[in-house]
Amino acid sequence: MQRSIATVSLSGTLPEKLEAIAAAGFDGVEIFENDLLYYAGSPREIRQRCADLGLAITLFQPFRDFEGCRRDRLARNLDRAERKFDLMQELGTDLVLVCSNVASDSLGERQILVDDLRLLAERAGARGLRIGYEALAWGRHVNTWEQVWDIVREADHASLGMILDSFHTLSLKGDPRGIAQVPGDKIFFVQMADAPILAMDVLEWSRHFRCFPGQGEFDLPGFLAPILSTGYRGPLSLEIFNDGFRAAPPRANAADGLRSLLYLEEKTRLLLEASDPLPDDNLLFKPPAASAYDGIEFLEFAVDDALGAKLSHWLERLGFTKAGEHRSKNVSLLRQGDINLILNAEPYSFAHNFFESHGPSLCATAIRVKDSTQALARAVAYHGQPYRGLVGPNERELAAVRAPDGSLIYLVDQDAEGRTIYDTDFSLVQQPATSLGLTRIDHMALALPADGLDSWALFYKSLLDFSADDEVVLPDPYGLVKSRALRSRCSSIRLPLNISENRNTAISHALSHYRGSGVHHIAFDCDDIFAAVKQAKEAGVALLDIPLNYYDDLAARFDFDDEFLSELAYYNVLYDRDAQGGELFHVYTQPFEERFFFEVLQRRNGYSGYGAANVAVRLAAMAKARSGSQAQVKL
Amino acid sequence: MQRSIATVSLSGTLPEKLEAIAAAGFDGVEIFENDLLYYAGSPREIRQRCADLGLAITLFQPFRDFEGCRRDRLARNLDRAERKFDLMQELGTDLVLVCSNVASDSLGERQILVDDLRLLAERAGARGLRIGYEALAWGRHVNTWEQVWDIVREADHASLGMILDSFHTLSLKGDPRGIAQVPGDKIFFVQMADAPILAMDVLEWSRHFRCFPGQGEFDLPGFLAPILSTGYRGPLSLEIFNDGFRAAPPRANAADGLRSLLYLEEKTRLLLEASDPLPDDNLLFKPPAASAYDGIEFLEFAVDDALGAKLSHWLERLGFTKAGEHRSKNVSLLRQGDINLILNAEPYSFAHNFFESHGPSLCATAIRVKDSTQALARAVAYHGQPYRGLVGPNERELAAVRAPDGSLIYLVDQDAEGRTIYDTDFSLVQQPATSLGLTRIDHMALALPADGLDSWALFYKSLLDFSADDEVVLPDPYGLVKSRALRSRCSSIRLPLNISENRNTAISHALSHYRGSGVHHIAFDCDDIFAAVKQAKEAGVALLDIPLNYYDDLAARFDFDDEFLSELAYYNVLYDRDAQGGELFHVYTQPFEERFFFEVLQRRNGYSGYGAANVAVRLAAMAKARSGSQAQVKL
Structure with missing residues (x-):
């Protein structure tokens, strides 16, 4: 046409x-x-x-x-x-x-x-x-x-x-x-x-x-x-x-x-x-079909040595274990459950450039695909910009495409011999058993410029064949936040995209700290929220404080006994229930270097949302923490 | 209450x-x-x-x-x-x-x-x-x-x-x-x-x-x-x-x-x-009634010596004449018809402070009121901030209140002896007859921050009892502009307020140049637009160029003969006609120091608008002039 x-x-x-x-x-x-x-x-x-x-x-x-x-x-x-x-x-x-x-x-x-x-x-x-x-x-x-x-x-x-x-x-x-x-x-x-x-x-x-x-x-x-x-x-x-x-x-x-x-x-x-073959096969654009997805393979953080050590320590308190070092680069791997986090402090690398322009940040997201060649071909057909990095001897070359903010999306499959990237590129150490029981990456939220939502949604819908949920509007104490969640087919990857037109909201704060859009929130799934939070608290993880008034309101809204409510309050666990009886329990950490924060959550009975009912209390608590830390800086 | x-x-x-x-x-x-x-x-x-x-x-x-x-x-x-x-x-x-x-x-x-x-x-x-x-x-x-x-x-x-x-x-x-x-x-x-x-x-x-x-x-x-x-x-x-x-x-x-x-x-x-006296006179707020208004008494520009001389020269080409010097301050008066413009380069003055923070700009607007004491009392009752400046011997003290942007609104009446501020404070020279025939200030437009419209409208409606027209939305090549005109009773003072949420529009450009909100557009009325524009052109006033395509479209829309259209086009005169047959003829100057521009207009048959139909062509022409001057700067 x-x-x-x-x-x-x-x-x-x-x-x-x-x-x-x-x-x-x-x-x-x-x-x-x-x-x-x-x-x-x-x-x-x-x-x-x-x-x-x-x-x-x-x-x-x-x-x-x-x-x-x-x-x-x-x-x-x-x-x-x-x-x-x-x-x-x-x-x-x-x-x-x-x-x-x-x-x-x-x-x-x-x-x-x-x-x-x-x-x-x-x-x-x-x-x-x-x-x-x-x-x-x-x-x-x-x-x-x-x-x-x-x-x-x-x-x-x-x-x-x-x-x-x-x-x-x-x-x-x-x-x-x-x-x-x-x-x-x-x-x-x-x-x-x-x-x-x-x-x-x-x-x-x-x-x-x-x-x-x-x-x-x-x-x-x-x-x-x-x-x-x-x-x-x-x-x-x-x-x-x-x-x-x-x-x-x-x-x-x-x-x-x-x-x-x-x-x-x-x-x-x-x-x-679906009904008839097309009379003219050239009539309409025909990219390679989207590959099947199976969740996030790994996340890669751009750091330098000092911040890498700091983030590593942070993540270890969250139950991650150092599982390996890259064979030839200044890159380390942390693991827990099915979660792989890579900290990249290699000079002269993509991550290094990203660190120079954005500070410590998520510079790449690797998606587990069935066929990386096909996935990349589709992305390129949709005018995606492929990326080819430096590859050392005996290292895997990963298919990659640039996200709209310049970060990378790796498209990773197993190689012909069924080996993973970790087998080929890393010296792995045996993984110890201690962990918080975090199992997988549930979702990652991105902060975008106010006018970025449509462009990003179209990027994921076309190149990666994601679908988009309806937009929701959430109140931050300093303005409104709009959020629209993208998800892969079968929902193994979920990406809420957040924007705010107001200067002082958490989203705008995240954007100014990143000097551009980026992931500011990573949520890990677990099977037992209370066990995980108890361990995290003992390990010294700084959780976001939730006001007691929130729990008084839960008491009025739901039939919880006082002991259970006290436990929720003690561990700062937020709660939501959907119309079908699905339940969400979740906690947030304080932010790392004002760049990103982590969430630990447990879904029960098929809860499929993101705890929108609790976003306002989370944003208010974060605003309070921010103004507290600003006050400290002033002192 | x-x-x-x-x-x-x-x-x-x-x-x-x-x-x-x-x-x-x-x-x-x-x-x-x-x-x-x-x-x-x-x-x-x-x-x-x-x-x-x-x-x-x-x-x-x-x-x-x-x-x-x-x-x-x-x-x-x-x-x-x-x-x-x-x-x-x-x-x-x-x-x-x-x-x-x-x-x-x-x-x-x-x-x-x-x-x-x-x-x-x-x-x-x-x-x-x-x-x-x-x-x-x-x-x-x-x-x-x-x-x-x-x-x-x-x-x-x-x-x-x-x-x-x-x-x-x-x-x-x-x-x-x-x-x-x-x-x-x-x-x-x-x-x-x-x-x-x-x-x-x-x-x-x-x-x-x-x-x-x-x-x-x-x-x-x-x-x-x-x-x-x-x-x-x-x-x-x-x-x-x-x-x-x-x-x-x-x-x-x-x-x-x-x-x-x-x-x-x-x-x-x-x-x-209007129907019955109130049973309790203290029940509802009762400020002094608004004073009657009779147009703009004068406009005061904050300048330094160099820019004052430049602006003075600019205004003289527009038919203004230097009519006097202040008796004790570095302040001069230019006049034409009923228009008084004051250029203030006095050190240690309000205008000087305004110049320091905003550059050359309109720092005060003087409104001609029947009773300045009453007008000021009303403004103060509405929590307006009164201003008292330095007053020299034998000088008038003027009632003044701060506008939301920190500029001043003078409330000026004749003194007990019927003398004006010019009689008391200035050494006047006889005014020569040559002019462009500009008669009065028709309106002044302000550029405001995107969220400023409601606050300013309320300020003028309450303190000064102005009314507000409906909001109109106008296309700038780089985004939308919203405009809402305020007017005094009997419309002797008109102030369109303009905002834009987009960074690159003319309004945002004006704001960034002013370092704050401010008047960016002053329109003078005249009785014969063609005589005025002919003289202006001969005097070397730089008018905003209007594309010929605009006049081709006028030809399709109205029954003008070719000679008249050529005259409009030659002098860059824009035209609008309202549903009642009211007509507007108007031209714009190029901006002075990127701060403000002037308009010369003639209303016929009771035209009461602001030429909204022509704002888009004006904004496009200004954008072109801006990018042209930027291109020059780059060379």
Whole structure:
């Protein structure tokens, strides 16, 4: 398909937008009229610039409120159209978008709408131009694709066709399946936009909250599939009105836009192929399928010698054991249960560079995959940036791709002989039995810049085929935090992504300490929370203090006996219960070097959340700890 | 009235909130339950802290979904209530807020609701506590004050009364007038919240977009007046769920909250007095009435000698004439028509301090008032900060109050002998006739931090009795800009306030250059735009270049002949026409030292806006000019 995007979807001046669109790999561009009006060069210069960049101008949208306008304005509107046709011919594009009239004094009689559009199509056709008619969700009389098709069919003019926009149909809960019955050559253009489901005025929703396919909650493959069934092979174009996008760096945002179209194509292909083989295998993007995942293989921390020793000591108190040293590098391995943590203090390494720019931090996450070659090929097909590090003799080379923050995601499988990375690269020592009983990494939370959520979600959804939970909003004492959890199929890997638009929240604090986004919270699973916490306390792990008032409230909300409540309170264990009776018990540590903190949790009876009910008390306790440590610094 | 605020309205930890609330001058506080749960001290400690700060704890809101709950849960809920009653007695407050049940499985039969609430009131009454029942706008069965009153009346228990919240009534377009018929002693508590009118889900609206009285669009005096008519004399409490407030500095925000209550009291007093004299003149805040305004007397710029000379030269090209020097200070006066501009380079002055911190900038705005003593008394009554500068011999002392950004607002009248400040303080020279024909200051626009709009609007509405137009959203190439215009009665003073949440917009650019909020745009009125612009161009004034494409579009939109369009384009004159046929012609200058720019405009046929239709082209042209000058700097 021809991949296109409207200039209104991006930030910047027209030249900045066009360059970003071309760099992302789009084939075409819809020039939004205001971008042209505010540009100092002529339409011919824009045409030339697009040609130089290899971009077709797929559409122009020069006026509104045409069909059914007051009769005394019709002649004037046709004159206006002719002036805009001149402009389009200078631009070198042949398709005009006419969206349904929203004026309160516009006329709704079908025959008038048919006649007006036929008249306009006649004028356009005489100049080799075409009119595409589109239903706005808030059109005065016309707001469904069915009405548009009825009018276009009745007008029956070769230069008049339909334009379909996913938002206008799906926002009104319209059913796109009937589109499959329309002749494909009467669909002139297709605009794709996603959006979160919001209970608000549809015009405001459309103008401020659209997003790229895969970033919202609409069923876009379900919209595109019937369109392709008609034989439509024209452009797929992104027309995204989004307050954040209007201010985002245009190059990165355009790259996200293209990735979102690829993702939509893959999902639509899978949907179509579920019933019939595709007539043309090249029609839609076909990356290698996602590999199966089996949890986190290891986490790698960037440290220097001093902080490595400190973190190592910290982790040993949490029940980890030093299990090995790298054969040739200044890298050590700590283990407990199925958890592998690597501390990397090797100079001239990726980790070292990461340490230089971010301080002690999580610089790599290794995902256990069934087939690393296939997993990497998929990531690269989705324009992921592969990474190749220094590999010593007899060491495994690991497939890796850059995360949006520059950290690495390793894709690790067993080698041909069934050996792990630890067998090949490390000198292992026998692992002693003492531990806290932590079994695996339950989840890792990332702090992102306020506008980073959509981009990260799309990265994981497309490259790694993760799914995304609904967004939740949580109160920090100094502002709100938004969280959206990503998870791999079968949920063996879970990544809550957190943002905050406010400066003083824990998330913003984590971001400023990392000098960029990063993992700030790692949760370990265990089978017996009280045994684990008891040992941790004895080992001197500093746990986050939870106020007693919290436990008084638990007493009012649940039927706990006083002894059990006292135990929860003594060990600072938080509690949550879901509607199905699933239970979560969890404790938090104080932060390590203000960079990250750890959680120890136990899930019972299939609890599948993250303790959202307790995030506010945790954030308040952390804020108190922060202000306490600041006060100490002041003293 | 007892003035109260809920802790949820502010940012911070509970102690931070309480201190801010006391410092602002509130009498009482509603402790939001989560603030208590997350606090490390006991309820008794909170009680003591409030007592030390002189704050009554006016209300506690410890549970939800009580009345009409599933029958198997009732006993459990009553137990829970008893535990919370214990807590309230420790806190030392006697009023429980019970808001209407929202649970989908809750029961709606009137008799059940009556019985449940009577039961709870009985339990509360036995301990000297009272139950206030409130309708949530999204309650499952009960969501109007009329339903609440019906149930409370039927239950007929001395410990059960109504709680009224303006948001829950006004968001559903309810009519509060009937409240006047309720016995005043059955109203236990009143919560006041304003909000912008938004077409969205009422729960989301309530949780994120409430604001202080006077900052939104609800008719709050119309809500409060019937309540006071009942004889209600209990607390007026602010319960504001607002994402911005959750992150705003709590002291400044609490001060705004108190000011908003004073403003509400004044407006309600005026409404009540329109029909009957108040029974108790001390019941509601009564500041001196606002003075009559007659436009801007002068603007004062903070400069040093070099920049003063440069700005003076700039203004002379715009048709201003040096009209005088201050008798004793390094201060000069430029004049044209009714416009007075003062350039202040005096060391050891307010202007000098302002220059040191903000660079060349507008440091004071003088408003022409009928009675400066009264105007200042009103400002001070509203907790404005008066300013007294150094006054030399034979100089006028000017009444002044600090604006929220630290600049000054002078309140200037003629002295007893009818002399102006220019007569008393300046050596005036005869003013020559040559000018551009600029007649008066039409408006001045301020760039504010993203969260500053509500606070500034409230400042001008309360201290100066300005009114505020609706907010408009405008596209800058690098993000959105929000604008809300304030105007004095009779519109002789107009101040559009502009904010942007995005870093690279013109507004953010202006803010970073000012190192704080400030005037970045001053518009002068004239009677003949073409004569003025022709002279300006000849004098070498650098006007903002407007792209020719803009004029092509004007040609399509309006019936202008080509000669007129060419003239518009040649002089970079922008054009707008309103629905009533009012017309605006306007041009912009390039910015002076990246700090502010000037506009010359002509209004015809009663045009009353600010050319919003042309703001986007202006912002795009300014962005281009900025990136051009940055490019030059790079070369």
